[in-house]
Amino acid sequence: MSQPVDCGPLAHSTIPYSTTPQTPKPPHAPQYSSPINAEPLHRYTTGGYHPITLGSLLHQGRYKILHKLGWGGYSTVWAARDEQEGKYVAIKICVAEDHSNRGHREMNVLKSLDDAQHIVRLLDHFDIQGPNGIHPCLVLEMLGPSVSDLVEGRFAVGRLPGSLARGVARQAMMGLDALHRREIAHGDFHIRNLAFTIPSVANIPEDEFINLLGKPDIGYVRCNDGGRLGPGIPEYIVRPANIHSRSRPLSNTIKIVDFGESFPQNDAPEMLHTPLVVRAPEVIIKDRLDYRVDLWSLGCMLFELFVGQPPFDSFLITPKILVEQMQEITNEALPDRWVPLLESMRGKDVTEDGGPGLQEWLEEMYFDGERKEDLSRDDIVELGRIIRKLLRFEPGARASVEEILDEPWFRA
Numbered sequence: 167m168s169q170p171v172d173c174g175p176l177a178h179s180t181i182p183y184s185t186t187p188q189t190p191k192p193p194h195a196p197q198y199s200s201p202i203n204a205e206p207l208h209r210y211t212t213g214g215y216h217p218i219t220l221g222s223l224l225h226q227g228r229y230k231i232l233h234k235l236g237w238g239g240y241s242t243v244w245a246a247r248d249e250q251e252g253k254y255v256a257i258k259i260c261v262a263e264d265h266s267n268r269g270h271r272e273m274n275v276l277k278s279l280d281d282a283q284h285i286v287r288l289l290d291h292f293d294i295q296g297p298n299g300i301h302p303c304l305v306l307e308m309l310g311p312s313v314s315d316l317v318e319g320r321f322a323v324g325r326l327p328g329s330l331a332r333g334v335a336r337q338a339m340m341g342l343d344a345l346h347r348r349e350i351a352h353g354d355f356h357i358r359n360l361a362f363t364i365p366s367v368a369n370i371p372e373d374e375f376i377n378l379l380g381k382p383d384i385g386y387v388r389c390n391d392g393g394r395l396g397p398g399i400p401e402y403i404v405r406p407a408n409i410h411s412r413s414r415p416l417s418n419t420i421k422i423v424d425f426g427e428s429f430p431q432n433d434a435p436e437m438l439h440t441p442l443v444v445r446a447p448e449v450i451i452k453d454r455l456d457y458r459v460d461l462w463s464l465g466c467m468l469f470e471l472f473v474g475q476p477p478f479d480s481f482l483i484t485p486k487i488l489v490e491q492m493q494e495i496t497n498e499a500l501p502d503r504w505v506p507l508l509e510s511m512r513g514k515d516v517t518e519d520g521g522p523g524l525q526e527w528l529e530e531m532y533f534d535g536e537r538k539e540d541l542s543r544d545d546i547v548e549l550g551r552i553i554r555k556l557l558r559f560e561p562g563a564r565a566s567v568e569e570i571l572d573e574p575w576f577r578a
């Protein structure tokens with residue numbers, strides 16, 4: 167009898183872009199609560215997040231924490247003033263797991279990409295020791311909202327105008343091409359990991375900078391049984407700054423962020439935590455991985471950038487159904503070596519109802535009659551042809567980023 171295949175973290179299959187904390191949520195009632203809903207409090211534990219307060223000084227007093235910019239499954243990210251250089255930066259304080267391999271991996275990759283265009287700049291790095299362990303800290307250039315935050319915050323139609331989408335796609339591909347030329351894979355390539363740059367805030371006074379981000383909104387943490395907070399628990403949770411509000415000027419430049427899943431070509435991991443909607447089929451099937459996982463994700467990203475939603479639906483789906491959806495949309499047979507692996511996966515079969523192919527699906531989604539359409543049918547046909555070159559099951563059959571960048575449609 168065939169063995170079921172462990173398909174990795176399925177917990178986030180219900181939410182398209184959720185992150186994957188490595189420590190499972192405790193089964194019992196939460197011990198702590200805060201009126202501000204941000205990073206999960208149960209992750210403030212040994213190996214988890216570092217508790218921090220506004221005004222803290224890090225790295226021998228060089229960086230002063232002023233606001234929170236965001237959080238992910240592996241870090242909290244803070245706006246800080248570099249007192250030495252008189253400028254504002256983002257500090258990504260990673261979790262302390264295994265002395266955070268992920269944080270160090272991200273740091274090493276960014277160090278090797280110092281001169282690459284469309285990649286977030288690493289300005290400095292250091293470790294801090296706290297009650298939950300030793301945390302790698304990455305000092306990054308401060309960026310603005312992600313592409314998806316911008317769409318949510320400023321484009322009621324749920325997608326970018328076609329010309330902006332084309333510019334974003336081109337820049338994302340230039341950044342990815344720079345990575346691939348250095349034989350590095352991103353491993354987590356999607357529109358949430360593309361962020362717009364912001365106009366320089368280098369020389370403004372601290373109170374003006376805080377005004378720009380909005381006064382921090384904090385919610386005190388309390389112990390649900392009325393007891394005292396443990397040593398690794400923060401005094402309060404800060405609501406991330408709303409940097410995508412309409413009033414703030416933005417540039418048209420984007421950069422790729424979040425290199426925590428990146429890997430060099432000669433040291434591929436066995437598993438990646440890319441969100442299920444953009445996860446390459448070889449990751450789901452558990453075949454060998456290499457940088458070409460990014461090419462599949464790029465195909466999904468292009469679809470989502472122009473259409474406003476990803477091509478595959480991962481809502482309450484099993485990996486097996488997702489691969490079957492991929493087969494339907496790409497209209498491709500699975501590589502022979504994957505067939506037994508797919509068969510052995512848990513999950514019920516879908517009925518053979520012959521759903522739409524990629525081109526049909528793209529047109530149906532783009533010309534849905536509800537959203538502004540500023541690209542022509544010819545544009546969408548071209549886009550479909552390009553995406554088709556990326557959404558190929560065999561990694562070796564996928565077009566390189568360079569080839570896609572060279573497409574006349576992207577050079578127009």
Ligand SMILES: Nc1ncnc2c1ncn2[C@@H]1O[C@H](COP(=O)(O)OP(=O)(O)OP(=O)(O)O)[C@@H](O)[C@H]1O
Nearest residue numbers: 185235236237238239240241243256306308309424
């Ligand atoms: N350089 C930056 N400038 C401004 N904000 C940033 C920057 N880097 C990260 N952020 C904010 O912090 C959030 C978390 O960052 P990031 O995705 O890198 O963390 P992570 O812990 O690796 O997350 P994930 O679980 O998504 O892998 C981002 O969604 C973004 O809102």
